[in-house]
Amino acid sequence: QQQVKQSPQSLIVQKGGISIINCAYENTAFDYFPWYQQFPGKGPALLIAIRPDVSEKKEGRFTISFNKSAKQFSLHIMDSQPGDSATYFCAASSYMQGAQKLVFGQGTRLTINP
Amino acid sequence: NAGVMQNPRHLVRRRGQEARLRCSPMKGHSHVYWYRQLPEEGLKFMVYLQKENIIDESGMPKERFSAEFPKEGPSILRIQQVVRGDSAAYFCASSPLDNEQFFGPGTRLTVL
Numbered sequence: 001q002q003q004v005k006q007s008p009q010s011l012i013v014q015k016g017g018i019s020i021i022n023c024a025y026e027n028t029a030f031d032y033f034p035w036y037q038q039f040p041g042k043g044p045a046l047l048i049a050i051r052p053d054v055s056e057k058k059e060g061r062f063t064i065s066f067n068k069s070a071k072q073f074s075l076h077i078m079d080s081q082p083g084d085s086a087t088y089f090c091a092a093s094s095y096m097q098g099a100q101k102l103v104f105g106q107g108t109r110l111t112i113n114p
Numbered sequence: 115n116a117g118v119m120q121n122p123r124h125l126v127r128r129r130g131q132e133a134r135l136r137c138s139p140m141k142g143h144s145h146v147y148w149y150r151q152l153p154e155e156g157l158k159f160m161v162y163l164q165k166e167n168i169i170d171e172s173g174m175p176k177e178r179f180s181a182e183f184p185k186e187g188p189s190i191l192r193i194q195q196v197v198r199g200d201s202a203a204y205f206c207a208s209s210p211l212d213n214e215q216f217f218g219p220g221t222r223l224t225v226l
Contacts, residue, residue, distance in 0.1 A: 006156075036217075043118070043205050043217035044157065089156055099170040101147065102215065104156035 004092050006105025014113050019077040021108045023090035026071065030092040032100070035064065035075045038087045038107075047088075048075075080112045116141070118208050118218035119188075126224045133193040133200070135221045139208030146189045147215060148174075148181060151203040163189060196225045 006023045013019045023033075034049035050057045050064040050073065057064045063076040077084055087109050091102040119138040127133050139146050144165050149157040159173040163183035174181065178196075183189040193200055203222045207215035 034214075041219075043120075043219045045217065046214060049214070099162040100209070100215070101159040101162055101170060101173070102149075102157070103159070104149075106156050107154075 004090060004103050004105045006090050006108060008108060009106065010109040010111070012111045012113060013080045015080065015082060017080050017112075019080045019084065019110055019112070020074060021088055021090070021110070022072065022074045023092075023105050024070075024072045025092050025103075027092070027094070027103075028071070029094040029096070030103075031095070032093045033064070033066065033073050034091050034102070035062075036089045036091065036104075038089065044089060077110075080110075082112045082114050085110060085112050118206060118216050120204075120206055120218035120221050122221060123219060124222050124224070126226065127196050128226050129197055130195050133196050133223055133225075135191040135193075135204050135206075135223070136188040137191070137206035137208075137218060138188040139206075140216055143208035143210050143216075145209040145211075146183050147207045147209070148189075148191050149205045149207065151205060151220070153202075157205060160191070193223075196223075198225050201225045 004025045035047045036044035037047045038044045048059050048062045052068050061078045066073045087107045089107050090105040093100050093102045121136050146163045148160040151157045161174045161181045162170040178194045180192045203220045205220045207217045209215045
């Protein structure tokens with residue numbers, strides 16, 4: 001019940017295209033859903049996050065779509081650029097017993113072809 | 115404003131030795147989380163600490179692993195008698211009182 005399932009494992013998109021990564025969760029207690037971007041040899045960096053009281057959040061070229069009833073959320077990268085090539089992780093957490101520990105998906109390796 | 119700092123960035127140990135990983139949180143952050151990332155996998159929660167207190171260590175192996183966050187100085191993750199299966203990237207994240215966690219660059223541990 002603590003799992004977050006992420007797909008696809010890898011994704012290749014042409015420059016200028018839309019990259020879409022999907023995640024699904026089971027624990028209805030989760031109330032915070034961030035997306036992280038990680039470059040090789042670096043730590044994850046927070047891209048964008050959403051709470052379940054909204055269905056969509058947009059920041060620049062990045063949009064999170066959230067479907068509470070289906071327990072799914074997705075990341076859309078518009079006008080994808082070669083610099084977006086990285087590994088993307090979705091995560092989920094709930095505030096329990098004083099901790100906000102993140103449960104991560106397996107990651108999606110995104111490659112943007114020029 | 116310096117970000118989360120971790121050292122060393124790379125650590126090589128032989129089986130049976132001790133590994134000591136350090137994490138200095140961002141200024142003003144009093145919450146530290148440690149995560150482990152195996153190759154080609156997502157990060158897995160290990161332990162959550164506040165100053166001088168372990169709040170949640172449910173993700174940490176019961177033996178050989180310990181963590182502390184003293185009143186002064188960095189948070190330390192200690193792995194005693196390392197085995198090859200401990201080879202991984204270890205990340206710490208710091209947080210103010212709300213959700214957002216800021217990750218350090220990680221320590222890549224290799225056990226020979």
